[in-house]
Each structure stands twice: as structure tokens, then as C-alpha cells.
Amino acid sequence: MNDVKVVVLGSDNVGKSALIVRYLTKRFIGEYASNSDSLYRKRLSVDGRQMNLEIFDPCSQLREGRTGLGDQVQWADGFLIVYDISDKASFLAAQSLVYRIKESHQELYKSDAHPMLCLVGNKQDLCHAREVEEEEARLFALECRAQFCELSAAEQSTEVSAMFARLLRATLEYSRDRRRHSGSKSMAKLINNVFGKRRQSV
């Protein structure tokens, strides 16, 4: 069985929880509690490969607290960085997150290997209020060797599933290599240290 761990980051209100819940349940609920960290766990199959997926959705208010970015980089096999296409500030914040994750990854692994990243422009249904051009975001992702897509958690269940499947496929390969170079014992310890929080099964 393969284990894959993904952290979802981005500014407040960009739709991080909506994307996760859409992927795991195919539903869009609209409003989500955002006052605590959440760890979603699901056993699933991608391309016939079974995996135990864990998705960590850190609480905005705690983001700079208990679970620092360094801890998350050490824990995660992949990152989903979300912005809202109708909110330029959220795109700038996503860019800053990408840079910080890459820096932290380099410091931690002392190598030029790249972290597994996917940049997602959410709320595509609000394109009449667009503040971030798709091309600008695509180019940024290309420069940073990140996957990229624009979609709407509210309206596009198939696209959300396809985006996660693409990330998980790439992350699966990446996580195998990474575990080969890091002790699974220390990873288990890190999870317990870092994520003393609610765990959710969907």
C-alpha cells in the first residue's frame, strides 16, 4: 500500500476546504468550519494503484503557529497551493508560499530536488470578476516547475478529481524516492509531534 501526504495551503477564503471536500465527497457544501486544523484520510485507487491518502488543511489562524512551513515540508509529499482568480492578493500570497516552500525544501534536503507542487486558481466561475490572468499564473507555475490548473470547486467536480489525480500520480513517484532517503521512523514521529489535532475520515 502506498502512503501519500498532501498539504493544502493558500490565503483565507480561497476555497481550500471546498476543493478537498469536493474531491473526497464529490459535493460542494458552501460553508466550512475554519477554526481548526483538519486531517482528512482516505483509502483510494489511482490508475489501479491503492493508496492511503492524507490531506492536511491547516487552520488559517494557526498557520504561523504550531505547524510551521518547515514541519509541513518535512511531512508532505506534495503541496496544493490555492488562490482565488478574482483576488489578486491571494495570487501574490500563493507566489510567496511557493518560494518559501522551495527554500525550505532546499534547506531541509540540501539538494536541488524540487518539491511536488500544484498551483490551483480556484473560483473560475467568477471569471467576470477576474483579477489574475490565467497565462500569468501558468507562466509562474512553469518557472517554478509546478503543475497548474484553473477550476471551480463550486461547479466542476470532474476537473477537481482530475487535478488531484494528476498531483497524486506525480506525488506517488516522488514520495517513493523521498522515503528511500529519509527514515520512516522519523516521519512517524514528526506526524505525531506536528499534528496533534482532529483527524477526519471522509
Ligand SMILES: Nc1nc2c(ncn2[C@@H]2O[C@H](COP(=O)(O)OP(=O)(O)OP(=O)(O)O)[C@@H](O)[C@H]2O)c(=O)[nH]1
Ligand atoms: N464562487 C465560488 N465560491 C467558492 C468556490 N470555492 C469555494 N467558494 C466559497 O469560498 C468561501 C471560502 O471557502 P473555503 O473552502 O472555506 O475556503 P478556505 O480557503 O478553506 O478558507 P479558510 O478556512 O478561511 O482558510 C466559501 O463561501 C465557499 O462557498 C468556487 O469555486 N466558486
